[in-house]
Amino acid sequence: MKQSIFKIVSNKKLADITYEMVLQGDCTDITRPGQFVNIKLDGFFLRRPISVCNSKDDILTIIYKVVGKGTEVMANMTEGEELDILTGLGNGYExxxxxxxxxxxxxxxxxxxxxxxxxxxxxxxxxxxxxxxxxxxxxxxxxxxxxxxxxxxxxxxxxxxxxxxxxxxxxxxxxxxxxxxxxxxxxxxxxxxxxxxxxxxxxFEARMGCGFGACMGCTCETLYGNKRICKDGPVLEKEEVKWAD
Amino acid sequence: MGRLSVNLSGLVLDNPIIPASGTFGFGYEFAEYYDINILGSISLKGTTKDPRYGNPLPRIAECSSGMLNAVGLQNPGVDKVISEELPKLRKCFSKKAVANVSGFSLEDYVYTCEKMDKQEEVGILEVNISCPNVKHGGMSFGTSAESAAEITRAVKSVTKKPVYMKLSPNVTDIVSIAKACEEAGADGIAMINTLLGMRINLRDKKPILFNKSGGFSGSAIFPVAVSMVYRVYEAINIPIIGMGGVTTAEDVIEMMLAGATAVEVGAANLIEPYACKNIIEGLPAAMDKYKIDSLESIIGGAH
The missing domain is CATH 3.40.50.80 (Nucleotide-binding domain of ferredoxin-NADP reductase (FNR) module)
Known part of the structure; x- marks a missing residue:
């Protein structure tokens, strides 16, 4: 996990309520596809966890849906604005x-x-x-x-x-x-x-508290024991998934 | 003693900053991010007699300047905490930790406290009689002076280390409960736990949390905590670990002026993984700004 400031390169609408944001910053902790980032937004207490669409050199691309007030604020941000982001979260795909x-x-x-x-x-x-x-x-x-x-x-x-x-x-x-x-x-x-x-x-997706394994806010049961979706996941192997009744 | 250090029932802390239980795991995971030995101490994840999964998801909901959690005391149980978690903590933390203990009966508290008291890594016991997220036990022991005193007496009779009773703000008169704990032999008071809260999802028109209500924490509750610490400080003669919405070095100073000897930082850790580090590093400048030579000298200074 790394905390750093990213600068918005572009932020555009791709489809209905769906936006693509390209950011420039330190992507060195993003090591696998399937990881996510956690974004601090002014005026909101919790960060917003968003999956990584692509990361190459110092360019991070995320795609998000406007589903609430936080993502609505994101949709209105413009080129040059800065965001405090935790990167390299989650296990990612093997x-x-x-x-x-x-x-x-x-x-x-x-x-x-x-x-x-x-x-x-x-x-x-x-x-x-x-x-x-x-x-x-x-x-x-x-x-x-x-x-x-x-x-x-x-x-x-x-x-x-x-x-x-x-x-x-x-x-x-x-x-x-x-x-x-x-x-x-x-x-x-x-x-x-x-x-x-x-x-x-x-x-898997979940409402998260911290996004880095500290709060136990997103723990799920698996056949291999309890796992935090944010830290031990979000990717689970098919063999370990235990569905809620 | 340095200008940041404080004495908590004989345990000298380099600084008063302690990450609050439930926001810092068993400590070692934060060692990936910074040297956790800079902390005054660490309040470990709430530990119970038996392993607990906790509540179903969702366990988290956002609020203005705060959050709700209804984790429900997820932990691997005292035996695994001792055999697996404490050894991992020991590898990266050389100071004494605060063992946070919860239970569902008097016997539970006694059993778990007796075991944690014997661990070398533990410096202080923090007995949580205020968890709002479990149906039986938890907060129900902390909402009457009689049951709070009963738990205090029972735990004190089987332990040697200082016992701090962690109190709930969800009561009519927190002062009388704090006094009852003191009279029953508590070495200190830890306060406040979270406030009961609820958020309702407008889309499906149902509570967001599976548990329906949860514990409200974050900067929004800071003034509530300061007020309660202030009132309890006037009524008791044992130290207080103050907590509730502490986010900055200035908040720490304010909480200590109200009467806290040490200060726990909770929800702030979840938003800023470096929150405690930032606070500790920011304290000397904040003290200079407000002409404070040593933190120990300002405890209860607002009275």
Whole structure:
């Protein structure tokens, strides 16, 4: 974990209530895709945990949905403004288990971490297939960015207004894959847990206090014991996940 | 003794800053971020007789200038705390820690305190009779003078180290409870625990926390804590560890002027992992600014 000040390079709307913020600062503690950052905002007590979409040299890209007052403030920030950010939080995805044909499945606000994951897998000589799930066409983002990486990119919308009609579980039917990585709403994670044929890694969300393991505010039970989603997660292996009744 | 040092029931602290229980784990995890030996002491994660998972999620909700938590005393149980957590702490912390103990019956408190009292790493026992986030026990022992005194007596009878009773602000008269603890033999008072609070989600129109209500902490509660410490200081002759919303070096000075001998920093650690370090480093300049030679000399100075 590192605390540092980042400067906003750009902040633009990508889709319905979805924004991309590019920041410049010290990214040296971001070591794996699937990690997150925790952002201090003036006027708010708790920091805002946001997953890393990409990190290269001193440039950090995050994508966030405006879901409350904090993210609303973020959406109104402009180039040159500064943010106090904790970086390098969470365990991130373990790449070595991917096999040669991993499947990356992102749903809504769970799409961003798939981008850096795809880049890192490609660097290792592995070509992933990516499946992106959204509610409707106006919420779709980053399809072109994934395609530009030269990987097969499948988009599904729940209402059928774009791409495959249905959920990501419909979109992955018939695909041939060696392993899966996913991030998205818990209902989607559960559906994938039940409908995937291989092992995989799932990234969970929670209301957090600190984001770095101190407060026990986001502890979940797993088959391998209690884990703090912020510090021991947010990525859990499929084999250890224990679903609430 | 340096100008920052204070004497807490015979335990000399280099400075009065102690991270509050539940905001600093068992200490060693913060050693990744800075040398935790700069701290006066550390109040360890609340420990119970048996392991506890705590409450289901969500356990956290945000408020203006503060937060709610309903963690529910998650901890591995006293035996594992002694066999696994304390040895890890010892590797990176050479000072004495404050053992924070909770229970669900008189026997629980006695059992856990007796065990923690024997640990070399422990300098002071902080008996939490004020946790608002568990259904039985916890706060229910700290809301009447009689039961607070009963727990104090029982714990004192099986321990050798100083016993500080951690009190709840969610009572009609905290002064009478503090006095009852003193009369029952407590060596000091730790105050205040969190205030009961609730937030309701406007989207689903239900409380945000699974536990419905939780403990309100953060800078918003600072004036409440200062007022209670001030009133209790006038009524008792044992030291007070003051806490509740302390965020800056100036807050520490204010809390000590109200009557605290040492000061715990809680929620601030969760927002600023370096909060305690920043406060300790900021104290000399803040003391100079307000013409304070030594912290020990200002305890209760507002009276």
């Amino acid at each position: 790449l070595s288990k991917s096999g040669d044909k991993p499947l990356l499945i992102g749903g809504g606000a769970g799409v961003p971490p798939m981008y850096m994951l795809a880049i890192e897998l490609i660097k290792k000589g592995v070509t992933p297939t990516v499946v992106l799930g959204f509610n409707k066409k106006s919420e779709v983002f980053y399809e072109e960015e994934f395609k530009a990486l030269g990987i097969k990119t499948i988009v599904a919308t729940a209402d059928g207004s774009y791409g495959i009609k249905g959920f990501v579980t419909d979109a992955i039917k018939g695909l041939d894959y060696t392993y899966f990585y996913t991030c998205g709403p818990e209902m989607m994670l559960k559906a994938l847990y039940d409908n995937t044929t291989t092992s995989g890694q799932l990234s």
